[in-house]
Amino acid sequence: xxxxxxxxxxxxxxxxxxxxxxxxxxxxxxxxxxxxxxxxxxxxxxxxxxxxxxxxxxxxxxxxxxxxxxxxxxxxxxxxxxxxxxxxxxxxxxxxxxxxxxxxxxxxx
Amino acid sequence: xxxxxxxxxxxxxxxxxxxxxxxxxxxxxxxxxxxxxxxxxxxxxxxxxxxxxxxxxxxxxxxxxxxxxxxxxxxxxxxxxxxxxxxxxxxxxxxxxxxxxxxxxxxxxxxxxxxxxxxxxxxx
Numbered sequence: 001x002x003x004x005x006x007x008x009x010x011x012x013x014x015x016x017x018x019x020x021x022x023x024x025x026x027x028x029x030x031x032x033x034x035x036x037x038x039x040x041x042x043x044x045x046x047x048x049x050x051x052x053x054x055x056x057x058x059x060x061x062x063x064x065x066x067x068x069x070x071x072x073x074x075x076x077x078x079x080x081x082x083x084x085x086x087x088x089x090x091x092x093x094x095x096x097x098x099x100x101x102x103x104x105x106x107x108x109x
Numbered sequence: 110x111x112x113x114x115x116x117x118x119x120x121x122x123x124x125x126x127x128x129x130x131x132x133x134x135x136x137x138x139x140x141x142x143x144x145x146x147x148x149x150x151x152x153x154x155x156x157x158x159x160x161x162x163x164x165x166x167x168x169x170x171x172x173x174x175x176x177x178x179x180x181x182x183x184x185x186x187x188x189x190x191x192x193x194x195x196x197x198x199x200x201x202x203x204x205x206x207x208x209x210x211x212x213x214x215x216x217x218x219x220x221x222x223x224x225x226x227x228x229x230x231x232x233x
Contacts (some may be wrong), residue, residue, distance in 0.1 A: 015114075035219030037154075044226065045154065050219035057221075076169070085221065088154055093214025095167055098156040 004089050004101035012107040019076040020054055021104045023089030028069050035090045036065055036074045036085075039103075041090065045088065076106070084108045111135040111222045113205050124193050125231070131205030131224055139183035142166075142208040144220060145190045147201035147229075155201075158190065160213035162183030178212040193233045202226040 003026040011019055023034070037045040047056040049065035050083045052072055059082040074085055089101040117129040131143070158169045158179040161162040167179055176193040188205050206220035 031217055044223040047219050047221050051217050076186055083214045090219060092219060100154040100156060103153045
């Protein structure tokens with residue numbers, strides 16, 4: 001079974017601070033097929049990053065992704081109030097399965 | 110503008126069946142793989158199933174394999190999820206989501222468009 005473990009569960013930071021979200025896979029993710037999504041309360045998930053480090057259309061450059069193999073990171077360089085959301089990592093296609101992490105909640109103080 | 114609109118959700122008794130639909134507009138539906146993802150109340154996202162543009166490839170999560178069937182009608186620009194033998198733990202909002210590849214995950218670009226979801230409640 002392919003498992004993605006996100007940490008921390010909740011991150012509480014002030015505007016302008018840097019947020020670092022981790023996603024660890026139980027198996028190597030082939031071709032870095034790892035994406036990140038943002039979901040605000042009552043809204044649909046929005047694609048932020050794909051291929052571990054490519055920003056989706058319209059995503060501001062304060063969002064960046066890195067990592068390979070089994071360890072991946074989403075960084076929000078300068079938090080803004082509208083970044084308050086739950087962030088999910090997602091591996092797609094490795095071992096012919098698609099898996100989401102359990103999510104990291106980012107709270108803006 | 111890409112739009113995905115789910116329908117067909119509702120209240121169903123345990124053991125019952127339901128068929129969800131997702132109608133697409135604003136893009137060439139027949140060129141994209143499509144997925145179903147669900148989210149139980151207050152919980153995270155769970156991928157359920159995907160289907161390639163030509164229906165040649167279909168995959169399921171273990172939790173729904175044998176109970177749920179994904180299908181599509183490219184002429185009607187529609188995606189479907191037939192859900193049988195429903196259980197309480199199937200209660201969730203069900204989303205359809207687009208993979209910008211004709212073959213699932215071939216472009217490695219995640220799910221770039223999502224519908225608003227339809228709520229399925231399984232309860233007696």
